[in-house]
Amino acid sequence: MRVLIAKPGLDGHDRGALVVARALRDAGMEVIYTGLRQTPAQIAQAAVQEDVDVVGLSSLSGAHRTLFPAVVAALRDAGAGEILVIGGGVIPAEDIPGLRAAGVAAVFGPGTPTADIVAFLSREVGAKR
Numbered sequence: 690m691r692v693l694i695a696k697p698g699l700d701g702h703d704r705g706a707l708v709v710a711r712a713l714r715d716a717g718m719e720v721i722y723t724g725l726r727q728t729p730a731q732i733a734q735a736a737v738q739e740d741v742d743v744v745g746l747s748s749l750s751g752a753h754r755t756l757f758p759a760v761v762a763a764l765r766d767a768g769a770g771e772i773l774v775i776g777g778g779v780i781p782a783e784d785i786p787g788l789r790a791a792g793v794a795a796v797f798g799p800g801t802p803t804a805d806i807v808a809f810l811s812r813e814v815g816a817k818r
Contacts, residue, residue: 690814691741695723695732697760700750705778705799709745712803718810729756733763736772742814748778758791773813777801
């Protein structure tokens with residue numbers, strides 16, 4: 690499984706994204722990390738170029754309601770709407786239904802065991818294959 694981990698927007702905190710990336714790598718997934726301050730278009734372009742199964746987005750800045758749906762839309766515009774998109778970071782529970790409606794498959798908040806993320810991706814991507 691190929692997973693792209695991205696930090697959209699101006700958020701400069703990537704410790705959580707790096708912890709998740711490491712856990713996914715340790716679980717046998719191939720992980721590509723785009724680095725900080727990526728635009729939705731840059732993330733979609735990288736996802737297509739890298740032929741990933743999953744895009745994992747991380748946001749601590751509060752811009753998730755704008756940026757996560759923009760990444761989903763950019764993937765669809767690039768003909769890659771089948772790529773599973775998940776999110777994480779400091780995201781209020783009341784924002785999750787809107788993100789789900791916008792195409793984000795799951796949102797994992799602070800303290801989520803990385804084993805839960807691995808299990809979710811294994812189940813969801815496995816079902817698509």
